[in-house]
Amino acid sequence: MDVIVGHVNVDFDALASMVAAKKLYPEAVMVFTGSVNRNVHEFITLHGDVLEVMESRAIDKESITRLIVVDNRIADRIGEFAEVARRSDVEVFVYDHHPGSEHDMANASDYSEMTGATTTILVKLIHGKGIPISPFEATLFILGIYEDTGSLNFPGTTYEDADAVAYLMREGADLTVVNHFLVQQLTPPQHELMTRLLAGMEQRRIRGVLINIATARTEEYVKGASLITSKLVELENLGVLFALVEMRRRVVVVGISRLQQVDVDDILSGLNGGGHAKAGSATMRDHTLESAKQALLRLLEQKVGPMVTAGEIMSGPVRTMHEDTPITEASKRMELTGHTAFPVIDDSSRLVGMISRKDLDKAGHHGLGHAPVKGFMSRDIVHVEPEASLQEIQDLMIHNAIGRIPVLSDRKLLGIVTRKDIIRALHGQEYLHGFSPEGGTQGYSRAEILERMQAGLPGDVQSMLKTVSSAAASHGYNVFLVGGVVRDLLLGFSNLDLDIVVEGEGIEFARILAAELKARVRSHRKFGTAVVILPTGRRIDVATARTEFYEYPAALPTIEMSSIRQDLYRRDFTINAMAIALSGDRFGGLLDYFGGVRDLERRHVRILHNLSFVEDPTRIFRAVRFEERYGFRMESQTEMLARRAVEMEIVGKLTNARVRDELIDIFSEPPPLPFHAVERLEELGTLHILHPDLIMTSAMRGRFRLLERYMGEAWEFIGAEAKFWLPGIAVLLSELPLHEVEKWCNQMRFKREDANTIKQCHDVVPAIIESLLQGDAAASRITGLLDPLNNEALAYLYILGGPEIRGMVETYLKRWKNISIDIKGEDLAEMGLAPSPAYGEILNQVRKELLDGKISNREEELALAAELIRQKKQE
Incomplete structure (x- = not known):
């Protein structure tokens, strides 16, 4: 059954x-x-x-x-x-x-x-x-x-x-x-019980959270305790209520919570009850009302989480200006940063006022640009202490109709709380981006992130991050794992580029961490960054959380110390603007303020704000690279803004070195990504900005396909440390005249050796291909043509040369390249030949004979050398 x-x-x-x-x-x-x-x-x-x-x-x-x-x-x-x-x-x-x-x-x-x-x-x-x-x-x-x-x-x-x-x-x-x-109406007995509960209600504050506890006794059994409790919560607009009703030798406990800090299911499970985080019930047999209440209070003391405070959700450090700052300078700073108001401080760094865009505009309108901001700022500042609760801050914002509240301690500015901070604290960091803040396929719990870290990071890296966590907790730092490693952990890819961001002095934390790990540290104080290098060679890049703004399109950014949220906001795309908390109890918590998880799931590359490509046009190249690497696509608004930045010729304002670095990154990716990336750059209209005559021809497409097909084989045969990106850039430039290639390499500030390789690929390799196909296949002849080529040019030859030449290159690499003769210059000197350029000519000729199999040992090499010396002396 x-x-x-x-x-x-x-x-x-x-x-x-x-x-x-x-x-x-x-x-x-x-x-x-x-x-x-x-x-x-x-x-x-x-x-x-x-x-x-x-x-x-x-x-x-x-x-x-x-x-x-x-x-x-x-x-x-x-x-x-x-x-x-x-x-x-x-x-x-x-x-x-x-x-x-x-x-x-x-x-x-x-x-x-x-x-x-x-x-x-x-x-x-x-x-x-x-x-x-x-x-x-x-x-x-x-x-x-x-x-x-x-x-x-x-x-x-x-x-x-x-x-x-x-x-x-x-x-x-x-x-x-x-x-x-x-829609249930209360029965008379239920009404009576609700009245008793209301009369017996008291409040307890536990870790800053206001808990309401209502108690009542009734001789008769009254059904619907959950309904009565729910009606009480609505009637009194309560955040948390636990109702305890003693009837017939048992106590019924019903809990309702609207606060994250009070998990009703977790609390009532201690009374053999349960339900949900927001509501639940328990029945306690053989308890009096008082004993049941005491048992509940003990559980509340253990399990109620601390109330969120201003100190926890505030953004900081806050960008400020001194009270003596002239109106014109203040206006410029406000325009550059995009802020609508600035806190104003005095010589003691104490907050003395707020200056708004409206205040500055009025002063400027009256021709008072030279005057200090202290004459126009608002001095009556609504503020809170770091211990202020979320509810207090929310009430102040509503009552005073303001969008931000400074957080002060002894009148010194610690941070600022905005409307968005309040909303994220109440509903989760993803709430403003249009999807569920509570789990689901579009979010990751802390447990899921920890599981991914365990599966995706080597044991030594996991141990190292635990050390980062304990060092941060013991020294009071907020530290976060950021960037590509977070993105790739969520995608299931390997990435061991470890970047951490510190709220506070990043360099000082790097020194603390280096001491813990017995590592050395290299710091760059100008940028607030450091590199911790472990004895194993593993590196951790440490940076101070910072924000940046651009004085003009394509400029290098001006950087200031900031918070993790602002640090993430300055990044290129939402998928790269996520972080994992590493400090103490927060270890493994995912920070995704801008919808990065959503865009990973939708396979979108999305910029964080509409001026992103204007501020830094290199992001167009990076967007294309991420599209091709992960099979993503720029979301429609992002692509529209990329095309607009190209049309405005902002890409052309970039320094050539920055463009060069982005191209190197693209061509360092494995095939076929570079080929597809070039096609995408052409589709976006970017190629002609690199060079006016640069277009994707059918011949170039053919070379890229050969690159895609034979690149792996080429590096396998060459088997040496090489710059994988050079043949790709050589193909990109293959339709330009040699003088334009030389000019372009100089403009892009390539290293001399890299520029020479590109020119070799462009000019020398085609000539070698023609010579190899037309002449005999003697080992000495082939070796003589290929020896001058470096590894990258040799790879280019292998890729583009066709089957016959690939066979020659393979034989050269496997059999001929490393063949050397036994005799040296000292042997020639002993034969009576004075040092001269003839040494090289004779030794080269001896190697040719050896390669062609005409001689096979040292004695024959010496005999040939003697004959060549004799001939030289007769000339």
């Missing part, structure tokens, strides 16, 4: 889930394991003819072979069926949306998901299997979803709940019925 059960005190989600489960298991019977809620009882009374639910006493439990448990995964909550669930001969299937716990049924096949309601999980399966449902069933299923999601309003609601409701509406659900049974 197959049996479907829910839990005691059946609510609409449990009832709807049971009916939905029967659609998936049509042979199963539905069984109540205990009492049902009042509104559910009314619904069943009205619809008893279509709801076939049996009482548990009518079931032969020995005949049960399969148990389907819905809206619950704890055996103790299914009454007398708990023993059935523990039997080894019974298959148990669980469908639940509550968080897992140590009390879950161990032997069950668990199909639970973190949705707002269990009904959602089962409706999704019904829809996916194409199982038809009636309008009555659609109505009941919406009742189940709406009850547990607060009509899709509760924080735990997911998009899947909304999708399920939309499907059920299409299937004919009747919202009039839904509203009738969900």
Whole structure:
């Protein structure tokens, strides 16, 4: 026999889930394991003819072979069926949306998901299997979803709940019925109990969090403690409420929380209860009201998290200006930074006022550009201490209609809290970017990040990051892993370029870290950066968190110390603007202020603001490189702005060295990425900016395809440290005249040896190809042509030369290149030849004869050398 059960005190989600489960298991019977809620009882009374639910006493439990448990995964909550669930001969299937716990049924096949309601999980399966449902069933299923999601309003609601409701509406659900049974009026006994709870309410502040505790006694058993508690929360607009009701030798505890710091499920699990982070209940038998309250208080002291304070969410250090700063200079700084206001400080670095763009404009309009800002600033400053709670800050912003509040200690400015800081603290850092702040496929929990770090980083790197964490915690630093390594961890790629950012003095932290790791440190004070070099050769780049602004398009940035958020904001793309916290208890937390995770999932390259390409046009080259490396695409707005920057010829304002470095990065990628990148750059209109005559011809395409096909083979045969990017740049320039190539290399400031290689590839290699194809195949002749080429030019020859020449190059590399003769210049001197250029000519001729197999040992080499000397003397 197959049996479907829910839990005691059946609510609409449990009832709807049971009916939905029967659609998936049509042979199963539905069984109540205990009492049902009042509104559910009314619904069943009205619809008893279509709801076939049996009482548990009518079931032969020995005949049960399969148990389907819905809206619950704890055996103790299914009454007398708990023993059935523990039997080894019974298959148990669980469908639940509550968080897992140590009390879950161990032997069950668990199909639970973190949705707002269990009904959602089962409706999704019904829809996916194409199982038809009636309008009555659609109505009941919406009742189940709406009850547990607060009509899709509760924080735990997911998009899947909304999708399920939309499907059920299409299937004919009747919202009039839904509203009738969900809007519950209190009975007189419930009203009386709520009045007692209200009279017995007290407040406790635990770690800054205001906890409301309401207690009451009643001689009679009153149903609906959860409903009463919910009504109290709404009536009094409470953030947290725990209601304790003593009745009939037991105490019922109901908790509701709107704050992240109070996890009701975690707290009430200590009383053998549970539920969700936002709501739950427990029943305490053999307890008095006072003993139950004391047990709850002990758990609250242990488990309530600290209230978020101004010191935790503020941005800092804050960019300020001195009170004697002239109006004209202040206006320029405000224009460069894009700020609308600046805090003003005195000689003691104490905050004395705020100056806004409006204040500066008025002063300038009256011709007072020379005057100091202290004459025009606002002196009545609303501020908070670092210990101020989130609620206090929010109230101040609303009451004073302001968007930012300075954080002061002894009148010294520590940081500033903005509206965005408040929103992120309340709803999560991704809230402003349009997707769920609470998990789902578009976010990563701390546990998931730690798992990825463990899987994607070598053991020595993991150990090193733990040392970074402990050093940061013990010395009071906030430290973050940033950049490409974070991006690639999320994508599942290997990347051991370790970059960390420090809020505060990065160089000082680098010295602390070097001492911990017994490493050496190399610092660059001008930029606030350092490199920690371990004995193993492993490097960690350490930087001070900084912000930057550009005085004109394509300029190098002006840099100032800043916070991690501002440091990430200055970066090129959202996918590169993520960080992983490394400090103490925050280790492994992902910071994604700008939607980087979302863009990784959508495979988008997205800039952080509309002037990004104007400020730094090299980002166009990097965008193309990331497109090709990861198979991404610039999102539409980003691509439009890239094209506009090209049309405005801003790329042409870049220094040539910066363009050169971006090209080297592109051509350092493995084939076929460089070829595709060049095509994409041409599509964006960027190639002609590199050189007016640079276009992608069919001949160039053919060379790039050969590069793609034979590059790997070429480096395998050459087997030497080489600059992989040089042949690619040589192909890029292959359609230009030699004098233009020489000119371009000089403009781009290539090193002389690199410029010479490019010119060799452009001019010498084609001539060698022609000579090899026309002359004989003697080893000495081939070696004479190939010996002058460096590794990069040799690779270029191998790639472009065709099958016959590739065979020659392979033979040269494997057999001839390293053949040397035994005799030296000293041997020639002993034969009476005075030192002269003839030494080289004779030794070269001896090697030619050796390569061609005409001589084979030292004696024959000496004999040939003697004959050549004799001939020289006769000339």
